[in-house]
Amino acid sequence: MIVKTFVQTPFQQNTRIVWCEATKAAMCIDPGEASPQITAYIRENELELKAIVLTHGHLDHIGGTSFVHEEFPNAEIIAHEDEAELYYSLPTQALLLGMPQQQLATLGMDYADPPKITRFVADGETLKVGDLRFTIRHCPGHTLGHIVLIEEGEKTVLTGDCLFSGSIGRTDFPGGDYATLIDSIQTKIMSLPDDFTVMCGHGPDTTIGRERLANPFLNDTYKNARGRFV
Ligand SMILES: [Zn+2]
Numbered sequence: 001m002i003v004k005t006f007v008q009t010p011f012q013q014n015t016r017i018v019w020c021e022a023t024k025a026a027m028c029i030d031p032g033e034a035s036p037q038i039t040a041y042i043r044e045n046e047l048e049l050k051a052i053v054l055t056h057g058h059l060d061h062i063g064g065t066s067f068v069h070e071e072f073p074n075a076e077i078i079a080h081e082d083e084a085e086l087y088y089s090l091p092t093q094a095l096l097l098g099m100p101q102q103q104l105a106t107l108g109m110d111y112a113d114p115p116k117i118t119r120f121v122a123d124g125e126t127l128k129v130g131d132l133r134f135t136i137r138h139c140p141g142h143t144l145g146h147i148v149l150i151e152e153g154e155k156t157v158l159t160g161d162c163l164f165s166g167s168i169g170r171t172d173f174p175g176g177d178y179a180t181l182i183d184s185i186q187t188k189i190m191s192l193p194d195d196f197t198v199m200c201g202h203g204p205d206t207t208i209g210r211e212r213l214a215n216p217f218l219n220d221t222y223k224n225a226r227g228r229f230v
């Protein structure tokens with residue numbers, strides 16, 4: 001498995017091209033913006049883009065879906081059904097975040113309607129990309145239909161905005177819920193062995209072991225110190 005990361009948007013989102021070396025089958029996870037860098041990488045490596053997979057529907061993860069799909073129209077667009085409403089709200093998301101209408105074009109956030117989701121995936125389903133096999137886990141809490149992808153053989157989990165190195169996703173946006181997110185992370189992600197690599201939607205990679213030990217939201221540090229942080 002080869003993973004190429006592109007840091008995109010003012011939110012420093014990690015867009016990834018994940019591909020199978022043996023077959024050159026590829027998927028693009030969370031195309032954040034209309035970036036010719038991404039499509040050039042696919043062409044230069046002669047990859048066959050099978051799918052655009054969306055961990056969730058926030059604008060920094062889906063803003064480039066139209067652009068990539070126009071260049072590779074055979075690629076499926078894959079998300080969880082509970083995320084469809086958020087995905088299709090792309091043109092109004094920046095306004096809901098409080099960005100002024102007259103600045104959207106300057107920020108590159110004057111989005112048109114995104115292309116149709118062509119396939120919904122549910123918890124437990126397997127996504128094949130060449131010889132790679134990704135198990136889908138539904139992890140609500142940051143958004144309603146957030147998914148993570150696990151490649152057992154490669155000991156890798158792509159966690160989107162559920163779990164970050166030393167932190168967790170925000171829960172103050174519509175559809176977010178703190179207790180639900182902690183439960184998703186504990187049952188669907190931290191059940192993996194310590195030596196799994198965690199590739200996050202923002203920031204550096206980490207491991208399950210490191211997060212089990214040091215993530216203050218997952219050990220008892222945050223709970224025990226609640227109200228005592230300065
Ligand atoms: Zn998000």
Ligand SMILES: [Zn+2]
Nearest residue numbers: 013060161201
């Ligand atoms: Zn994000």
